[in-house]
Amino acid sequence: MSHFAFDEKFAWGVATASYQIEGAAAQDGRGPSNWDEFAQRPGAIYSGHHAQVACDHYGHLSQDLDLLKDLGVTAYRFSVAWSRVVPEGVGAINHAGVAFYDRLIDGLLGRGITPYLTLYHWDLPAALEHAGGFLNPQAPAWFEAWARVVAERFGDRVKHYFTLNEPHAFIEGGLRHGRHAPGHQLPLSLVLQAGHHALLAHGRAVQALRALVADSWVAMAPVLICATPESEAPADLEAARSWTFSMNAPELRCTSWWMDPIYGRGYPSDGLRLFGADAPRFTSAELDLIAQPLDAVAFNLYDAAVVRAGPEGQAEVCQLPPGGARTAFNWPVSAQAHHYGPLFAQQRYGGPIVIAENGLSCRDWIHLDGCVHDAERVDFLLRHLTELAHAQQRGVRIAGYFHWSLLDNFEWNHGYRERFGLVYVDYQTLRRTKKDSFYAYRDVIAQSRRHAAGSPSSPLQDDALGPLAHS
Numbered sequence: 089m090s091h092f093a094f095d096e097k098f099a100w101g102v103a104t105a106s107y108q109i110e111g112a113a114a115q116d117g118r119g120p121s122n123w124d125e126f127a128q129r130p131g132a133i134y135s136g137h138h139a140q141v142a143c144d145h146y147g148h149l150s151q152d153l154d155l156l157k158d159l160g161v162t163a164y165r166f167s168v169a170w171s172r173v174v175p176e177g178v179g180a181i182n183h184a185g186v187a188f189y190d191r192l193i194d195g196l197l198g199r200g201i202t203p204y205l206t207l208y209h210w211d212l213p214a215a216l217e218h219a220g221g222f223l224n225p226q227a228p229a230w231f232e233a234w235a236r237v238v239a240e241r242f243g244d245r246v247k248h249y250f251t252l253n254e255p256h257a258f259i260e261g262g263l264r265h266g267r268h269a270p271g272h273q274l275p276l277s278l279v280l281q282a283g284h285h286a287l288l289a290h291g292r293a294v295q296a297l298r299a300l301v302a303d304s305w306v307a308m309a310p311v312l313i314c315a316t317p318e319s320e321a322p323a324d325l326e327a328a329r330s331w332t333f334s335m336n337a338p339e340l341r342c343t344s345w346w347m348d349p350i351y352g353r354g355y356p357s358d359g360l361r362l363f364g365a366d367a368p369r370f371t372s373a374e375l376d377l378i379a380q381p382l383d384a385v386a387f388n389l390y391d392a393a394v395v396r397a398g399p400e401g402q403a404e405v406c407q408l409p410p411g412g413a414r415t416a417f418n419w420p421v422s423a424q425a426h427h428y429g430p431l432f433a434q435q436r437y438g439g440p441i442v443i444a445e446n447g448l449s450c451r452d453w454i455h456l457d458g459c460v461h462d463a464e465r466v467d468f469l470l471r472h473l474t475e476l477a478h479a480q481q482r483g484v485r486i487a488g489y490f491h492w493s494l495l496d497n498f499e500w501n502h503g504y505r506e507r508f509g510l511v512y513v514d515y516q517t518l519r520r521t522k523k524d525s526f527y528a529y530r531d532v533i534a535q536s537r538r539h540a541a542g543s544p545s546s547p548l549q550d551d552a553l554g555p556l557a558h559s
Contacts, residue, residue, distance in 0.1 A: 101165055101204065107123050117182040125270070134501065158530070165204040205246045252286060263282055276338065279340075308350055311390075391425060394408065452465075460523040495511050
């Protein structure tokens with residue numbers, strides 16, 4: 089197994105989300121979330137699946153913490169279920185919920201694993217959804233209050249935070265396309281204003297975390313929708329870079345609409361032109377609030393388009409070859425995204441770069457020998473880490489990688505059809521089985537950490553935790 093030349097500070101991690109793994113939906117005072125209600129709609133979730141039990145991480149916490157320890161990760165990204173801690177979204181605290189996350193956090197620290205806490209991974213308390221959710225102009229204030237609760241309860245031990253996970257998914261997916269909770273199909277103007285509220289919520293949460301958590305590290309986790317160049321020709325490189333940050337359609341699954349504002353560039357002009365009269369209403373003071381200094385350029389990164397320069401230098405998307413590698417989710421395998429995505433992101437926003445999520449769905453099952461042989465995931469992992477190392481060799485400051493996910497889990501509107509885990513979960517018995525990819529990632533981490541311990545620190549990593557200057 090090859091090692092990768094990331095330094096000793098590098099965050100070798102895995103990521104999960106509360107709603108996808110915890111279960112215990114009505115246990116110990118947890119309030120309902122918008123996803124609990126959405127899952128009750130006929131046809132909303134594949135085959136009528138729901139997450140009332142999920143992986144029962146709530147009841148298997150010690151076992152899952154031991155899995156993390158055995159995997160050898162140095163960092164674990166998880167989200168806190170807002171409705172488990174504040175059942176009504178605002179107001180009274182559920183102390184049993186706080187106690188669960190105390191056990192989780194203390195269990196991580198006791199095993200030498202740094203907690204990376206996500207404030208919001210799509211599961212809004214139902215009471216706040218009933219009040220309009222992110223459509224309500226009060227949403228940023230609700231979110232700031234939530235950030236304060238988390239900081240006050242856990243900030244003595246948790247220093248690393250992500251504010252929002254993939255806002256395009258819960259804003260456009262939930263309010264425009266109806267695929268995600270709360271399942272609305274609203275006019276674009278309302279959707280875009282809700283997205284603006286989400287970015288304001290991010291800004292206010294960053295301020296709260298900075299005020300309450302000493303030595304805090306804060307980032308957001310949008311998705312990077314990037315292109316890779318057909319060749320290393322300068323024209324193709326520029327076409328791929330341009331495509332990555334351009335808005336060519338009035339859709340929110342894009343990079344610049346979310347990342348430009350948080351790194352001080354404001355909303356992209358091409359997006360404002362596309363949306364026209366539907367664009368959100370905002371002030372310069374609100375843009376300043378959104379653009380709080382962050383500690384990393386973090387993003388989720390899965391696949392990419394391939395782009396070349398057309399006759400006039402414009403970006404042209406290349407058709408993927410027939411029979412090319414695809415995941416069980418039918419996403420193309422685009423390992424070079426981990427070379428060019430970080431490169432382009434650093435050129436536009438600065439660094440260091442953190443891959444907050446990356447992984448794939450496979451059609452895994454337990455073989456006759458009792459093992460799960462997920463060769464595709466092993467290959468995928470090694471290919472993507474190799475390309476991430478290439479980005480570092482090119483001068484990109486890479487500070488961490490979080491594989492999605494530790495466990496097979498509830499994949500939102502796709503239910504339990506898609507398996508993303510390094511650990512197989514039998515949803516009838518809740519038995520955990522380590523897959524071949526678990527052992528492969530464990531070996532990569534162990535060998536790379538040994539290599540880093542015996543090598544001088546890379547100068548590219550010396551400021552890995554320093555605040556970003558807006559570029």
